[in-house]
Amino acid sequence: MRTPRVVAARRLQRRRERDAAGLFLAEGPQAVREALAAAVVQEIFGTGNGLTRFADLIQSAREGGARISEVTDEALAVLADTVQPQGLVAVCAQQPVPLEKALGRGPRLAAVLAEIRDPGNAGTVLRTADAAGAGAVIFAGDAVDPYNGKCVRASAGSLFHVDVVRAPDPAAAVEAIRERGMTVFAATGYGDTDLDALADAGRLATPTAWLFGSEAHGLPADLLALADARVRVPIYGGAESLNLAAAAAVCLYASARALRRTSE
Template identity: 50%
Template sequence: MTERSDTPELTNTRAERVAAVRALSGRSARSRAGVFLVEGPQGVREAVRFAAPQVREVFVTPAAAERYDEVLADAAANAVRVRTASPEVVAAMSADAQGLLAVLRAAETALDDVLATSPRLVAVCVNVRDPGNAGTVIRAADAAGADAVVLTGHSVDVHNPKTVRATAGSLFHLPVVVDEDTAGVVARLQRARLTVLAADGSGSHDLDDLLDDAGQGQRPDLAQPTAWMFGNEAWGLTPEDAALADAVVRVPLRGKAESLNLAAAATVCLYASSRAHRS
């Protein structure tokens, strides 16, 4: 077993600390405290491995401590404080904790810091409001080897618990930038020599054609550093936002489906760029 804090087990579901953690499900409480909640073993595992300096505290039930001992071992190795709590207390903090949750300091990432690394693949979510979709795009971007995700416009709070859960830990693997100025973000990406492509069903360029021609010097060239813009779940990109891009690209639909949802389209586009870069 991993050695844990000598602090007595938390058993009072009405304790002030329990209420403070539970309140982090709300954006105003997260904003005031500058912290957010990570629920469940997968998210906590990735947090203590890849973002240990941000982790304020981990709460675990005795049963979960036995089941997820490797997570607590990583926490101990990274000097992360772990508190044992009764199942009732953890359930009062979060209904989705599965016996294990963590409180993390919210860290801001600036777009300039991302651009300083000469990124080759960036996902830009414009007015993406659904936390599950936003989190899944972050997860897909991570899986495709993207260098960053940017949330612009009136996108969902990246620290919304549903968003954090949907990232499945990918939130701690790559930079996630929040910047409401969509036009400014696109202009800065272009100045950094990234080709900005807007994903839209009415696009004049077919994604398969671009992938076939990648690396042959034609424009737009998927083999070059690329930033993909993805729009709102209901209405996609506005004409004004799509016009900011260097080109508008459609994902080919060969069956009878009218469209792809946001997360699926983003995954296809990001992997197309990833494959072109690999070639």
């Protein structure tokens, strides 16, 4: 049974509808739990089985004022991207944070995803940035919508932990970040500085924003030029390069380690 509510929620699979409504879908119990903790859940669709199995979540959603709608397996499948959403899909409010507000909180680590179009990559980097202790992840320029279903899923809940910022103009965002006193490093396979050299020189032990570009095209020239340094992850073997998720993990964790040592 595709009820009118299911039909309306399903529209949120399209970016235009998400932008217009300021809503998005999060599926599966882990994401729903994180969304509830972030107090952004408006409605939960669940199969009979899902509602019973995750009764604790449903109870807390009800107490938070969310609407609970029982739907058929078929209707849930229509709402979900994955084959097995374990019987739950939530409609959540988007809560992007304006850049100035996110910077005002003084994050010691941030990631800027410039023109990254692949939602799985973007969500994975978001998750890694959260794990490394980043306070803000900035989706800059023509990047994927952070509320895209695949991005939400790949973020594994991290979308609800960090300040998610949308910055239509990447160069202006980089300038705003630098004005706040953060160092800006551009991750690029063609960097003139090596990550190990930066770490050895103590240059990572300062509030830092990392710029990451798409796997296909890298970072645009104007952003490379704006950064304080263009940094390559050293390649010790025969590989030509790392993929985006691996390179981001190495860079963000090099910063996290250096920042941890400073704060001790």
